Amino acid sequence: MTIKNRIVIWYTIWMAVLAAIMLSVVLSGSGYILQREARSELEENVQEAAEDIEFYRDGSISLEEVEFFDDGVYIAVFDHDGSFLGGRNREDLSGYPLSVGRITEVDGASGSWFILDEEGPGGVIVRGMMRSSYGVGAYMGSMQLLVIILLPVILLLSALCGYFIVRRSFKPADRAIAAADDIIGSNDLSKRIGLGDGSDEIHRMASAFDGMLERLEAAFAKEKQFTSDASHELRTPISVIMAESEYALEHTDDCERMADALSHIHRQAGKMSALVSELLSLARADKGTLKPSYENFNLYELGEMVLSTMKDRAAEKNISLSMKGERNLMVRADQGMLTRVLINYISNAVQYGTEDGWVLLRIVRKNGWAEISVEDNGKGIRAEDLGRIWDRFYQADASRSSQLSGAGLGLSIVKSIAAAHGGEVGVESVYGEGSTFYFRIPADEK
Secondary structure, X not given: OOHHHHHHHHHHHHHHHHHHHHHHHHHHHHHHHHHHHHHHHHHHHHHHHHHHOEEOOOOXXXXXXXXXXXXXXXXXXXXXXXXXXXEOOOHHHOOOOOOEOOEEEEEEOOEEEEEEEEEOHHHOEEEEEEEOOOOHHHHXXXXXXXXXXXXXXXXXXXXXXXXXXXXXXXXXXXXXXXXXXXXXXXXXXXXXXXXXOOOOHHHHHHHHHHHHHHHHHHHHHHHHHHHHHHHHHHHHHHHHHHHHHXXXXXXXXXXXXXHHHHHHHHHHHHHHHHHHHHHXXXXXXXXXXXXXXXXXXXXXXXXXXXHHHOHHHHHOOOOEEEEEEOOOOEEEEOHHXXXXXXXXXXXXXXXXXXXXXXXXXXXXXEOOEEEEEEEEOOOOOOHHHHOOOOOOOOOOOOOOOOOOOOOOOHHHHHHHHHHHOOOEEEEEEEOOOEEEEEEEEEOOOO
């Protein structure tokens, strides 16, 4: 059973219960009100009868103007000792004693009666008698008939109204289901449910699904690009290895040629190994298993060591390497990962630096962070490339990372290392003037 049908059924049941309660209240309340009206009518008739009695100076009275039966009320007149003087007295009620000033309900031979005794002129007693159910029975019978007719009508109208209200309310849900089925059937993640603006739960759910589809589409596109780029990067060394292997097999009698081929194979295998290592690091970062092995060490000393290993490479382009900062900056981090960060940043600065240029490594404490920054006066990065340089395999003429593999994975790994340490990365660059790359992690307290 669909949610719409369940809602309509429960709505109809609830309306039936509510209608039954309301009609019951109306019936019981109407009976009470009618009885009050009957008492009021009795009081008015008794007072009118008392006012119509004529009392003379000689002590006699006249009942000619008194109306002894009016609108279901019987009027009888007694003297002060209870003797009947006139009117219409009910024999089945004649034995009930006079009681001036209050309405009482008594049982007679013909049912229940209201009796009211009031004192009239000359000390006479005017008694009014009225059936307690006078008018009520007929009214209640009519009301019960009306209930029997109205209740099914109310239930039918409630069911129809509930159905149309629920159907109208669930139209966005039906559209969302149809759009989702279309997306599933077409395997096209670029499509959206697209219900438009709305603040109700269904519109918010559709908006959340659209956001999820957008993220899924981006994730699948990124995965496809990643697979394509990885295949491309692996294809070149594999092709070289295959070609060199065939060349070596064809010249088994020539040691020099075999050695040269094996050298090429070894070099390309090293590139593949480095690329696989980079991919493994990124896979661990994606799975959340890239866990640092924390130890305490002097970050400045680590920077000096890495910088010294880059001097020969920098000398090839006549680039000067220098370092500034806090010499006793202690951190608790993974020393191997931070070595990788330094190598990546400095090698990129040298790679994209200008001839006779310079590279400056700074290691400082800043606002609770231990900060590594590498500044150069090289080519710089175009503004349109700044937002993408951390993406995997992305390479721009003046920007891209990891010369360890040359595949454009270095900055992605640096970003993952920062995240694993609870830190952050950043870059500032002016195209044609140079760049400054940042890496920050929480610093130990002094």
